[in-house]
Amino acid sequence: MWYSVKKAFTNLLSPPQTIDYPATPIKRVERYRGLIEYGEEHCIYCLKCEKACPPGAILFTHTDTPTENPKNKKSLAYDYNPHLCIYCGECVRACPKPNEALWQSEKKPGIGVKEDRVNERWFEVEGRKGS
Amino acid sequence: MKKIETTLESVVSDLTAFYDYKVWEFLTLNGVAIDEGTTEIQWIFSRYGAIDDVVIYYAPVKNSETVPSVVDLIPSAIISQREIVDMFGITVENSEKGLYLDEDSLSAPLATCRI
Amino acid sequence: MGRKIIDIPLGSQHISLLEPIKFRFACENEKIVDVSSDVGFVHRGIEKACTTKFAYDAVPYVVARICGLCAITHSLAYTTAAESLLEGVVTRRAKYLRMLLVELDRIHSHMLCLSHTAENAGFEAMFMRIMGDRESVMDIQERITGNRVQFDYVSIGGVNRDITTDIEKEIRKTLAFIREKTHGYLEEFTTNWSLSLKFKGVGVLTLDEAYRYNAIGPLARAAGLATDVRSETDYLPYNEIGYEMRVGEGGDIYSRNIVRLFEILNSITMCENILGGLPEGEIQTKMKGKPTGEALVRLEAPRGELMYYIRGEGKAMLSRVRIKTPTFASIPAFIEVFKGSEYADAPAILASFDPCMSCTAK
Numbered sequence: 001m002w003y004s005v006k007k008a009f010t011n012l013l014s015p016p017q018t019i020d021y022p023a024t025p026i027k028r029v030e031r032y033r034g035l036i037e038y039g040e041e042h043c044i045y046c047l048k049c050e051k052a053c054p055p056g057a058i059l060f061t062h063t064d065t066p067t068e069n070p071k072n073k074k075s076l077a078y079d080y081n082p083h084l085c086i087y088c089g090e091c092v093r094a095c096p097k098p099n100e101a102l103w104q105s106e107k108k109p110g111i112g113v114k115e116d117r118v119n120e121r122w123f124e125v126e127g128r129k130g131s
Numbered sequence: 132m133k134k135i136e137t138t139l140e141s142v143v144s145d146l147t148a149f150y151d152y153k154v155w156e157f158l159t160l161n162g163v164a165i166d167e168g169t170t171e172i173q174w175i176f177s178r179y180g181a182i183d184d185v186v187i188y189y190a191p192v193k194n195s196e197t198v199p200s201v202v203d204l205i206p207s208a209i210i211s212q213r214e215i216v217d218m219f220g221i222t223v224e225n226s227e228k229g230l231y232l233d234e235d236s237l238s239a240p241l242a243t244c245r246i
Numbered sequence: 247m248g249r250k251i252i253d254i255p256l257g258s259q260h261i262s263l264l265e266p267i268k269f270r271f272a273c274e275n276e277k278i279v280d281v282s283s284d285v286g287f288v289h290r291g292i293e294k295a296c297t298t299k300f301a302y303d304a305v306p307y308v309v310a311r312i313c314g315l316c317a318i319t320h321s322l323a324y325t326t327a328a329e330s331l332l333e334g335v336v337t338r339r340a341k342y343l344r345m346l347l348v349e350l351d352r353i354h355s356h357m358l359c360l361s362h363t364a365e366n367a368g369f370e371a372m373f374m375r376i377m378g379d380r381e382s383v384m385d386i387q388e389r390i391t392g393n394r395v396q397f398d399y400v401s402i403g404g405v406n407r408d409i410t411t412d413i414e415k416e417i418r419k420t421l422a423f424i425r426e427k428t429h430g431y432l433e434e435f436t437t438n439w440s441l442s443l444k445f446k447g448v449g450v451l452t453l454d455e456a457y458r459y460n461a462i463g464p465l466a467r468a469a470g471l472a473t474d475v476r477s478e479t480d481y482l483p484y485n486e487i488g489y490e491m492r493v494g495e496g497g498d499i500y501s502r503n504i505v506r507l508f509e510i511l512n513s514i515t516m517c518e519n520i521l522g523g524l525p526e527g528e529i530q531t532k533m534k535g536k537p538t539g540e541a542l543v544r545l546e547a548p549r550g551e552l553m554y555y556i557r558g559e560g561k562a563m564l565s566r567v568r569i570k571t572p573t574f575a576s577i578p579a580f581i582e583v584f585k586g587s588e589y590a591d592a593p594a595i596l597a598s599f600d601p602c603m604s605c606t607a608k
């Protein structure tokens with residue numbers, strides 16, 4: 001009982017648990033799991049990342065304007081949906097050239113707004129994949 | 132994991148002979164869709180305090196058959212009986228529909244014939 | 247005058263509820279005489295999705311999303327089952343790291359439950375204090391896994407990240423901090439009448455009822471039923487890290503709180519032992535093949551026993567994933583506790599069960 005009374009008084013004088021958000025920034029932990037980034041010039045187009053991704057956030061679809069990369073024999077283009085990605089890192093673990101072709105950064109995705117056509121654009125990519 | 136086959140007619144008497152409520156913990160009732168129109172219903176038990184001593188009684192059930200209720204013997208089975216009714220579209224004695232699914236939702240999502 | 251029974255609903259939205267569950271209490275005066283429940287408000291069809299949309303190696307990430315609090319136990323139970331079908335062996339280091347995360351999870355989940363019990367007793371400030379302290383556990387989980395809620399730490403074959411000496415130091419510091427805090431809570435929960443002592447004899451589950459209704463987890467242990475999957479399975483070496491079962495007596499709200507507090511202390515000790523005895527080695531083993539056969543795995547989640555049954559037929563997709571979650575299995579026991587209690591105690595009793603509806607409806 002006395003313990004609780006004592007605690008109640010010390011609580012009055014202790015600092016708050018919360019932070020002053022916009023003024024004090026949220027501290028970002030080291031090795032935070034963020035966006036997946038892609039280095040096209042090192043990619044060997046093995047498509048292992050696409051196969052490994054649980055929600056299907058990486059898709060390679062046919063394009064008419066392929067990159068110069070000699071490994072890109074089938075004229076494919078890489079597409080990544082940061083809003084579908086769950087940041088699990090399976091793709092990076094599957095990639096034969098991690099840190100060069102594919103790596104996980106500590107960046108956060110931007111806010112998906114209607115003007116960016118986040119959904120429509122991705123549905124188009126999925127449509128191309130399906131056909 | 133030990134599997135013991137039983138039938139719908141004998142399951143209640145088998146379980147009555149087997150189940151001692153201070154020795155066995157009833158885990159759950161499970162269903163596995165085997166093929167078109169047949170579901171394997173499993174009654175799963177584990178022994179208190181033993182390392183991985185799990186016993187499964189199972190019986191194949193046709194969709195037209197009615198599974199007897201074991202609630203008199205194992206009162207906690209009611210909730211998983213109701214789940215099986217919803218998920219596999221089979222009938223279990225004294226177990227009504229509507230634990231998870233509403234009137235207008237897809238019926239029997241886990242039965243193979245509906246995929 | 248004859249007996250008059252009045253039906254009073256609690257939920258699906260109610261000030262004392264965190265998650266959608268609905269009880270309908272038939273009350274005679276203040277006493278609850280009968281209860282019916284509805285738990286399916288957040289049914290998402292995850293069992294179906296696991297067998298029709300995702301290959302077996304993606305399922306750990308799907309089942310982790312059943313519940314935010316025990317994400318790690320779900321993915322771990324599933325991976326253990328899948329590994330037994332693939333007949334792979336996980337390294338000891340990976341097993342230790344898995345246990346570390348599960349125990350950290352238990353610590354913060356129990357803290358959440360205690361904070362709600364405090365809130366239901368009218369202790370707003372204590373609720374915030376415990377929640378604030380709990381944040382430090384989530385911080386170290388974020389340090390280890392890279393995210394504070396969805397850890398995505400366990401995958402088939404091992405774990406996804408290793409810990410460094412820096413992180414280890416931080417974990418030890420946080421554990422010491424939490425231990426000190428927990429001793430403080432223990433002091434408060436055992437001496438303060440309005441917080442906890444008044445709950446003695448309220449919401450009682452007797453030992454016989456615990457057996458009859460197959461109570462599990464802290465609910466069963468508070469009633470004196472010595473059951474804990476950590477001592478009933480052997481795929482995780484709990485006997486090496488100082489696991490102790492704590493059995494309470496009385497089976498009331500008070501006893502459940504005390505069992506949880508001691509489990510936090512035991513989990514802290516276990517985490518320290520894990521760090522002290524962390525074996526060297528790889529954290530991932532490659533596993534090949536397609537799952538064939540059936541496997542059943544049980545694991546002690548913070549709320550009790552979690553069971554996964556999976557069956558594969560040599561294809562990329564499994565043919566059945568059955569998830570039995572702790573709250574789901576305890577609902578018959580919950581109903582039994584409610585019968586005979588006062589209606590006014592219902593919110594406090596419900597909070598002491600620590601129910602998780604997202605798990606239940608999956």
Ligand code: SF4
Binds near residue numbers: 036055056057088091
């Ligand atoms: S991090 Fe996971 S979800 Fe995101 S793209 Fe890679 S595999 Fe897919």
Ligand code: SF4
Binds near residue numbers: 046048097
């Ligand atoms: S796994 Fe790596 S190398 Fe292969 S396609 Fe993906 S990014 Fe390219």
